[in-house]
Amino acid sequence: MGSYIVRRLWQGILVVLAVTTIVFVVTRLVGNPVDIMLPLSATTEQRAAFAHQIGLDRPILEQFGTFVWDAIHLDFGDSLWQRRAAMEVVLERLPNTLLLLVSGIGTAIVLSLPLGTIAALRPGGIVDRLIVGLGLLGLSLPQFWVGLMLIITFSVVFGLLPTSGIGTPAHIILPSIAMALPSLARLSMLVRSAMLDELNKQYIQTARAKGMPLHRIVTVHGFRNILAGFLTMSGWEVIYALAGFSVVVETVFAWPGLGQTALQAIQRSDLFLLQAIVFCVAILIVLINLALDIIYKLVDPRIDLN
Amino acid sequence: MSAVAEDDLLVIDDLHVQFDTRAGVIHGLRGLSLTVARGETLGIVGESGSGKSVMAQSVMGLIDTPGEIVRGDIRFKGRSLLGPKGRSYGRKIRGRELAMIFQNPMTSLNPLMTIGAQIEEVIVHHLGKSAREARQRALELLDLVGITSPVSRLSQLPHELSGGMKQRIIIAMAIACEPELLIADEPTTALDVTVQAQILELINDIQKAMNLSIILITHDLGVVAQSCHRVMVMYAGKEMEEAPVGQLFSRPAHYYTAGLLRSTPRLRDSSDRLFSIDGAPPSLIDPPTGCPFFDRCEARTEECRMDPPAVTTGNQAKAMCWHV
Structure with missing residues (x-):
């Protein structure tokens, strides 16, 4: 098991390196980063100065070497939009997204087990049909629409909860519900069919x-x-959300998380910030996958990891 | 219906079980009656689909929707296992006084629970023993069913054991609370021939040691001859014949039993063709009235279209046939 973890960590490092390389190449393929990042009105001198400042006037291999060296030290340069280290911005926003993930996807994980199981106990019964019906609804309603309906109902009409933003515990309730719903539907359906299968076994x-x-x-x-x-x-639900699907909920509820920040970085052509975000998300996904593999082995000792 | 004797452990009385499927209502059992005395081994023989397993599942309370017991009664030690009261009685005795061994040991154990946990849960649940006492009892049981190095086996998972060992584990679970009746549904069918003999011997030994009653379901007449006191032959959800084992083999009364016996290959038989009964059992979705063996019987006459009488053919022996 120990050697397996070490090997998987090496593979993870390779994956992160590959992702970083792709980010590096793509940001230089889509056009001149200087043209993308500076406003149209910038003068030729300003452009040259900026290119020199971010090292674009040096040979490409040297640029890549510097890029990787800095990435290892978690230095992705300064965010042009925020005018401070890109990594600092990421580390400031990441906890907000993680909080939303834990409360939203966590709720879905915890609730889907009893719901799916209850449905599986009497397939075709009233409770089963109710849960499956609600599951289909949860799968088909668009997340942004659900978010808006939640705001209209609980914030505008009843005035119980804040419409958006972050701060008090009350702020997290509506975004968590919107976040949880599709995951809850998917996971409940999974638990239901898996449990049905299992309960029919010898x-x-x-x-x-x-x-x-x-x-x-x-x-x-x-x-x-x-x-x-x-x-x-x-x-996988956590990975989906991390890989960008949290952006819908974060945008609807003006939740200052990583997904929303990534969107803003794209809109503002903030390549350095975007690189830092992609790098962090890649590392998190690699770690989650590794954790899943280890848990898998603990849950089912028959699995041979090697 | 014969009078119920006091020492009958299990009595099944006119049991009808149906399965409401999309293809139609399948009549799995059509008025089956049987009794098992204390210490007796009753063999149940019949082809696939004759209702042997449905009978076992009915006794164990394992008939699920779309299956339903529509008529009849099952009594264990004089108390019914059906109805709301019977179900709660059944929950108390199943696994404790009434146990079952299944056909396929490969799939009958929980793949992710250790052998020890699966044996101990029966003891803890039914006898209220502590975890330590249950472990002690589990060790004794493994020893009893002939498993070597029981201490290390307890922490193993089913996939680490062979088929024969798994069947021994399943037997250990079944006899953990010293039951009075054991239903063995084709306990050796899925095993190698050499292992089959060992498992049968084990079951026979346990029966003698614990004075168990056993219902041994099989389609192997050799197994019946070896282990049973009395045999019942089933066909298309009905009883065809029952007799003490010696009588059944030497003087079968029913034409179906005779055909079944002739279908067993013999070493000394010089002909190069195996005997088989022509035709196939009737569909259980719309079963014919009268004798279910009518279409395949060489002795059929017009009266066989009516339900045959139960003809007494000896002590504890009867055959459902017009032509005995």
């Missing part, structure tokens, strides 16, 4: 013949066997 019959009570059959026997698949999908 070993469940054995457990029933042994006289085990239903709650034990479901929570001990069935749950243990769907856990690996469930954790994988939960991990």
Whole structure:
């Protein structure tokens, strides 16, 4: 297991390096970074000065070497928009996104287990049809629309919760609900079908013949066997959100997270900030995948990691 | 219906089980009655789809929607297992006084639970023992079913064991609370021939040691001859014949039983063709009235279109046939 983790960490470093290289190449392929970052009105002298300042006048390999060296030291240059270190901006916004992920996706993960299981106990029953119906609704309603409806209902009409922004615990409730809904729908449907599969297996019959009570059959026997698949999908929900899908909720609720910052960096042609964001997200995704693999092995000892 | 004797452990009385499927209502059992006395091994023989397993599942409370017990009764030690009261009685005794071994040991154990945990949960749940006592009992059980180095086995997962070992584990789970009735649904079918003999021997030994009653479901007449006191032959959800094992093999009364016996290959038989009964069992979606073996029977007459009588053919023996 230890050697496996070391090997996966090496692979992760390679992935991060590859992502960084791609970012480096793409930002120089799409056009001259100077033209992208400076306003149209900039003079030729200003352009040359800026190119020199960010090192664009040096050979490409030397630029890449410097870029990688700085990246290792988590230095991605200064954000043009914020006029401070890009990494500082990222580290300031990242906790907000993580908070939204934990409360939103976390809620979805916690609630989907009982909902999916209850639905699976009586397939085709009233409770099952209700949960499946709500699941389909949660899957098909666009997240931004759900967010707006939540604001209209709870903030505008009833005045219970703030419309947007960050600060008090009350601020996080509506964005979390909007964040949780599609994940909750997907994960509940997954738990339902996995549990249905599991409950029809022979070993469940054995457990029933042994006289085990239903709650034990479901929570001990069935749950243990769907856990690996469930954790994988939960991990993917976190990765989706990290990789940019949180931008919808962050924008609707003016939540100063990483997704929104990435959007703003794109709109403002802030290449250095964008590089820092992509780098951090890539590292997080690599780490989540590694954690998933390790949890997988712990949950199902039959899996041979090597 | 024969009078219920006091020492009958299990009584099944006119049991009808149906499965409401898209293709139609499948009549899995159509009025099955049987009794199992204390200490007795009753063999149940029949082809696939004759209702043997449906009978076992009915007793174990494993009939799920779309299946339903529509008529009849199952009594264990004189108390019904059906209805709301029966279900709560059943929950108390299943796994404790009434246990079952399944056909395929490869899929009958939880793949992610250790052998120890799967045996101990029965003991903890039914006998209220502590974890330590349960572990002790599990070790005894593994020893009893002939598993070597039981201490290390307890922490192993099912995939680390062979099929024969898994079946031994399943037997250990079934007898953990010293049940009075054990239902074994084709316990050796999925195993290698050499292992089959060992498992059968184990079941026979346990029966003698614990004075168990056993219902042994099989389609292997050799197994029946080896292990059973009495045999019931089933066909298309009904009983065809029952008799003590010696009588059934020497003087089968029903034409179906005779055909079944002739279908068993024999070493000394010089002909190079195996005997088989022509035709196939009737569909259970719309089963015919009268004798279910009608279409395939060499002795059929017009009266066979009516339900055959139960003809007594000896002590504890009867055959459902017009031509005995």
